[in-house]
Amino acid sequence: MKLLTVVRSCVVTIILLITAGGSLFAAEITRIEIIGNNAGVNLDRIVSRAPGSFSERDIRAVGTAITASYHALGYTTSRVDRLVLRRDGTLQVYILESHIRDITVSGVSGGKADKIRAFLAGFINQVYNRPMVLERAEALKREFNLNRVLISPRNYRNSPDVLISVEVQESTVGNVYGGIGIEPIYGIVPSLGYYYPFTGTALDLHGEAGYREGRFRKVKGDITFFIFSDDNSCALYFSGGGSRHIETWEYQDYTYTVLSWSSAIGIRAVYRALIFDISLREIVSGITDYYIEEYDDYDTRITASIVYADNTDLMDRYNTTRISASVSGGKSTMEDSGYSIADLDIRVPFSPAVWFRIIPRAHVRYTTSHKRFFWSYVYDAHLLGFFDDYTASRFKNIAGIDFEFELFPELLYTGPFINSGYFENELQEWDMQTGTGLKIRLKYKKLHIQSYYAWDISKNPSKGGLYIFAESRF
Amino acid sequence: MKKCINPIRFLLCFPALLLLLLQIQGHTEQSLFSRVIDANKGIRTIDCDISQFIFHNDTVEKFSGRYRVNEKGFFRIDYEHPSRQIVLKNQNGLSWYFPQEKLLYIIQEKGPHPVQPGINPLKDILNTPDPRFAMHYTGTHMYGFFTSSHHFAAKDPAKGLVFTIISDAETLTVLEKAITDLSGKEIIREIYSNYRKNGSRYFPGRVDVLARTTRGITRNTTFYRNVHLNRNHPDSIFFIEIPLNTTKKYIDVQ
Numbered sequence: 089m090k091l092l093t094v095v096r097s098c099v100v101t102i103i104l105l106i107t108a109g110g111s112l113f114a115a116e117i118t119r120i121e122i123i124g125n126n127a128g129v130n131l132d133r134i135v136s137r138a139p140g141s142f143s144e145r146d147i148r149a150v151g152t153a154i155t156a157s158y159h160a161l162g163y164t165t166s167r168v169d170r171l172v173l174r175r176d177g178t179l180q181v182y183i184l185e186s187h188i189r190d191i192t193v194s195g196v197s198g199g200k201a202d203k204i205r206a207f208l209a210g211f212i213n214q215v216y217n218r219p220m221v222l223e224r225a226e227a228l229k230r231e232f233n234l235n236r237v238l239i240s241p242r243n244y245r246n247s248p249d250v251l252i253s254v255e256v257q258e259s260t261v262g263n264v265y266g267g268i269g270i271e272p273i274y275g276i277v278p279s280l281g282y283y284y285p286f287t288g289t290a291l292d293l294h295g296e297a298g299y300r301e302g303r304f305r306k307v308k309g310d311i312t313f314f315i316f317s318d319d320n321s322c323a324l325y326f327s328g329g330g331s332r333h334i335e336t337w338e339y340q341d342y343t344y345t346v347l348s349w350s351s352a353i354g355i356r357a358v359y360r361a362l363i364f365d366i367s368l369r370e371i372v373s374g375i376t377d378y379y380i381e382e383y384d385d386y387d388t389r390i391t392a393s394i395v396y397a398d399n400t401d402l403m404d405r406y407n408t409t410r411i412s413a414s415v416s417g418g419k420s421t422m423e424d425s426g427y428s429i430a431d432l433d434i435r436v437p438f439s440p441a442v443w444f445r446i447i448p449r450a451h452v453r454y455t456t457s458h459k460r461f462f463w464s465y466v467y468d469a470h471l472l473g474f475f476d477d478y479t480a481s482r483f484k485n486i487a488g489i490d491f492e493f494e495l496f497p498e499l500l501y502t503g504p505f506i507n508s509g510y511f512e513n514e515l516q517e518w519d520m521q522t523g524t525g526l527k528i529r530l531k532y533k534k535l536h537i538q539s540y541y542a543w544d545i546s547k548n549p550s551k552g553g554l555y556i557f558a559e560s561r562f
Numbered sequence: 563m564k565k566c567i568n569p570i571r572f573l574l575c576f577p578a579l580l581l582l583l584l585q586i587q588g589h590t591e592q593s594l595f596s597r598v599i600d601a602n603k604g605i606r607t608i609d610c611d612i613s614q615f616i617f618h619n620d621t622v623e624k625f626s627g628r629y630r631v632n633e634k635g636f637f638r639i640d641y642e643h644p645s646r647q648i649v650l651k652n653q654n655g656l657s658w659y660f661p662q663e664k665l666l667y668i669i670q671e672k673g674p675h676p677v678q679p680g681i682n683p684l685k686d687i688l689n690t691p692d693p694r695f696a697m698h699y700t701g702t703h704m705y706g707f708f709t710s711s712h713h714f715a716a717k718d719p720a721k722g723l724v725f726t727i728i729s730d731a732e733t734l735t736v737l738e739k740a741i742t743d744l745s746g747k748e749i750i751r752e753i754y755s756n757y758r759k760n761g762s763r764y765f766p767g768r769v770d771v772l773a774r775t776t777r778g779i780t781r782n783t784t785f786y787r788n789v790h791l792n793r794n795h796p797d798s799i800f801f802i803e804i805p806l807n808t809t810k811k812y813i814d815v816q
Contacts, residue, residue, distance in 0.1 A: 130718065133696065161723070219749060222774060360745060401747045403772040403779045440706030442755045442770050497770075497783045498617045533620040 117142045118177035120150060125183050127166065127215040129157050138179065147171060147179065154181055162219040165241055165250050185215045188252055189244040195256040204232060204254065216241055216250050225254075233285045234258055267559030272475045273465050275300025290314045305334045314356075322357040325367075336478035337460055339514035344378040346461075363395040371420075378461065385461075389418030393431075406445065406492075410435045427457040443494040445501070451486040458482065460514070466521075471509040473523020473542035475553045484511035490527055501529040505540070525552060535560045595697050595714055598727070601734035605763055606633040610789040617781040629786075636800040652800040664808045697727060705730070705737055719744070733757065735764045749774055760791050 120138045122131055134153050142150075151168040158166045165186035172180040188211045193201040207228055211221065218241075225237045236257040241250040262284030269277045279296035291313055298306035310329025317323070328351040336343050354367030371387040393414035399405055416429040432452040439445045451470040455462045463480035467473075470486045488507030495502055508522040525542030536559050543552030613626040627641035634653075641647040648659040656669040697714040705711035710731035717724050728738040739752040756767030767789075771782045 161718070219774075398746075401742075401745070403748045403751060403774065403781075442753045442768065444706075497615055498622065498781060 114141055114143050115147070115173055116140075116177055117147075117173070117179045120179045120181060122154070123180055123182050124169075124185060127158070127161075127163055127185055127217075129161055129163065131157060139177070142179070147173070150179065150181065154183065158183070162217040163215055164218050165216045165248075169248075184248050187249045188212055188214055188216050188241075189247075189249045191252045191254060193254045193256065195258070204228065204256065207231065208252070208254065211252065216252075221252065228254075228256075232256070232258075233262070265560065267557065269469075269555070269557040271469050271555055271557075272553070273300075273468050273478065274298025274306045277306070288316055288318075290316070303334070304332075307332045310350075321359065322355065325352075325354050325356060327352045327354070337514075338478040338480065340460075342377065345376040346373050346378075347376075348373040361396055361398045361401060363397070365391075365393045365395075367391050375461070383422075385421045387418055387420035387422075389416050389420075391416040404439075407437050407439060408435075409437065422459055422461060423457050427455060427462060429453070429455040429457075429462065443497075445492040447490040447492065449488050449490070449507075452484070453481075454483045458516075463514075466509055466511050466513075469555070469557070471507055471521070471523060472505075472540050472555055473507070473525060473544050473552065474521065479513055481511040481513060482516065484509060486511075492527070492529060499531055503527055505542075506545070522546070525549075594699055594712060598712065598714070598729045598734045598736070601729075601764075602736055605765070606792045607631060607795055608765075608789065608791060609793050609795065611787045612639070613785045613787070615781075615783045617783070618779075630795055630799060632795050632797070632800070636797070638800055648802060650800060650802065659802065659804065659808075664805060666804055666808050666810045668810060668812050697725070700726075702731055709737070711737055717744075723749070730757075733764050735766075748772070758789075760789055763791055765789050765791060 117138045117140060120135045122135060125131060131154055134150060134157070137146075137150065148171075151171050155167045158164075163185070167184055167186075169182045169184035172182065174180060191205050191208050191212065193204045208224060211224070221239055221241075225239050228234065229237050234256050236255075238255040240253045240255075242253055243249075244251040262282055264280070264282050266278070266280040268279070271277060275298055277296060277298045279294070281292065281294040283290065283292045291311070293309075293311050295309035296306070297304055297308075308329065308331030310327055312325050312327035314323040314325045328349075330349050331347075333346045333348075334343050335346060348371055350369055350371040352367050352369040354365060356363065356365045358364075367390070369387075369389045369391065371385075371389065373385040373387065375383040375385060391414055393412060395410070395412040397408055397410045399408040399410075402408055410433070412431070412433045414431045417426065418428075419426045430453070432450070434450040435447060436449075437445055437447040449470075453464050457463075460480055463482050464484070466479045466481045466484055467475075467477050470488075472488075486507060486509040488505060490505040491503035492501040493503045494500075503526070504524065505527050506522065506524040508520065510518065510520045513519045522545040523542050524545045525540055528537075528539045530537045530539075538557045540555040541552055542555060543549045607630070609630045610628070611626070612629045614624070616623045616625075624643060625641055626643040627639055627647075629637070629639050631637040636652045637650075639647075639649040641649070646661055648661065650657050650659065658667040658669065659665070697716045700713045700715045702710060702712050705728060712729050712731050712734075714727045714729070715724060722744045724742050724744060726738070726740045726742070727736060729736050735757050736754050738754070739750075741749045741751075743749065751772045753770040753772075754766040754768075755770070757764045758767055765786065767786055769784045769786075773780055773782075
């Protein structure tokens with residue numbers, strides 16, 4: 089260790105130039121004075137070490153601890169610049185806080201680069217804090233429809249301050265998403281969507297079909313246009329679409345066809361993990377072979393829903409809890425005295441071990457309508473293990489539990505599952521059925537496949553069947 | 563004769579008893595966390611095989627090899643997969659050597675804390691009198707179905723961060739460490755699992771680290787096998803002779 093004595097403004101200071109492997113040194117330090125802590129990092133515990141006898145190593149530890157405190161809180165470019173031990177026993181710790189002095193944007197055209205720079209301008213002259221910059225980068229990605237944002241701090245003109253270099257990659261074609269499933273009601277069900285965000289607005293196109301036993305049992309498509317509020321927390325949307333369904337009435341043993349056109353206006357708001365939605369929808373349906381040969385139905389429906397999903401909080405998205413509830417009320421030609429429908433979906437996964445996940449789930453649907461037209465199938469994707477049974481229900485309660493064991497981290501999981509339904513059947517008698525089976529979940533690149541082999545628990549497993557649900561986003 | 567409790571005496575005694583209990587509780591909290599720290603100390607050296615999987619943006623990279631670390635913080639990783647590579651940290655710094663390519667990256671660390679794999683989850687707490695780690699006991703809960711665990715937390719309202727540590731109530735080994743913001747958004751989560759007893763020490767067979775980075779969420783899963791603790795390594799293993807015709811490249815790490 090080298091000791092230099094410097095006389096400066098009548099104050100004698102000893103500047104400790106600490107080098108590794110120095111000789112032993114001890115000093116009585118009366119207090120520790122922090123100079124330059126403008127970021128507000130709490131250093132009280134370190135300061136409270138004084139008074140006391142400090143070796144060279146102890147003094148060095150003070151500097152290291154303060155720098156570590158800064159780094160741990162994300163101020164990764166700030167550090168202790170020097171330690172000065174004054175004759176009166178005060179240890180002065182000079183902190184060099186590293187400020188953001190400029191931002192450069194690359195990867196986009198000039199106009200958009202300026203907008204991105206403006207979006208980040210709040211950081212200029214702030215002390216560089218990595219988590220805060222990263223959080224803003226996520227917002228940047230959403231706001232400007234970017235595929236990738238890479239933010240790197242660099243030295244600003246050879247000073248301790250930083251220049252933030254922002255490299256972005258634009259998503260020029262929007263997002264295409266889609267999937268394909270095999271399920272017992274509609275057969276092979278491919279779906280495809282396209283989401284394109286403009287500045288302040290977005291367009292979502294979505295279509296899906298269901299093909300089974302040589303014909304399309306379901307074809308539907310819709311378009312939704314969103315107008316976002318300035319902070320993106322709220323959206324007004326307009327949607328319209330058409331669909332053609334062939335539905336089976338199990339008890340009556342016949343099928344009827346529904347051709348519908350709908351239009352809606354709604355408001356959607358997001359608050360933390362909650363999504364609120366309220367919409368007014370007008371549905372015009374032409375129904376064929378339902379009691380009478382041709383039947384036209386005009387339905388006006390208001391729906392309110394709330395969804396809780398903590399997927400933005402958790403890093404492991406498969407542990408996301410999702411609870412959604414909705415209530416609809418309306419009046420139609422078929423139900424001219426009015427009707428209401430309530431839905432509840434719950435999925436609450438938890439991991440007792442890093443290689444093991446348990447996923448309890450529940451689904452409830454109830455309608456006041458006694459018309460089959462308003463009922464929903466019992467043996468759909470919520471209650472697995474039953475095939476070629478189109479029983480519909482006015483009131484159904486389904487609960488299940490899936491177990492997932494990790495075969496390979498992030499890639500392959502498998503385990504048993506069981507699900508039970510307690511429901512009013514088409515004769516409006518209460519019935520209970522239970523299915524069980526084995527589940528395999530595969531995640532490969534952007535493809536996510538869930539496959540179930542399931543059967544009615546009261547029957548032989550060989551009577552079971554396969555469900556496949558695959559989805560991807562590009 | 564039936565004894566009656568004097569209500570005035572009860573009213574006087576009850577706050578005193580409550581005060582006493584609170585003091586005991588405060589003392590217990592501190593000593594409990596000290597015990598957790600003590601339980602995670604004492605590993606001087608590690609010699610083991612590692613397999614690392616790094617998941618990021620729908621891609622996975624696998625690395626495997628032998629990992630050795632000593633109490634000075636020197637370490638050496640001899641990777642065999644995906645290719646032969648040697649990562650060395652010694653008093654001269656951090657370097658990454660590719661023998662087949664005759665390429666040596668010398669990593670110049672500007673920060674005081676070099677990039678350093680370690681296995682003591684509480685290393686930062688042991689080395690740094692960091693005010694963040696004034697951990698408060700928040701309760702004992704079940705971790706999974708069969709493990710009772712102590713939970714500790716520290717809040718930094720100024721920076722909007724919450725630090726949590728979950729330790730096994732019996733062995734006091736660390737099961738999880740996490741940093742979240744005040745709304746509960748995870749920033750870093752470390753999961754230590756598959757603990758096995760190695761001599762008198764427990765050592766995890768697996769460590770998962772999930773972190774939010776500029777490029778999205780990354781997950782690093784490391785499996786530790788053939789673990790030998792506190793075996794004496796000669797310092798010479800943390801130094802290697804590099805052939806003269808090796809190309810040297812320098813990388814700055816902040």
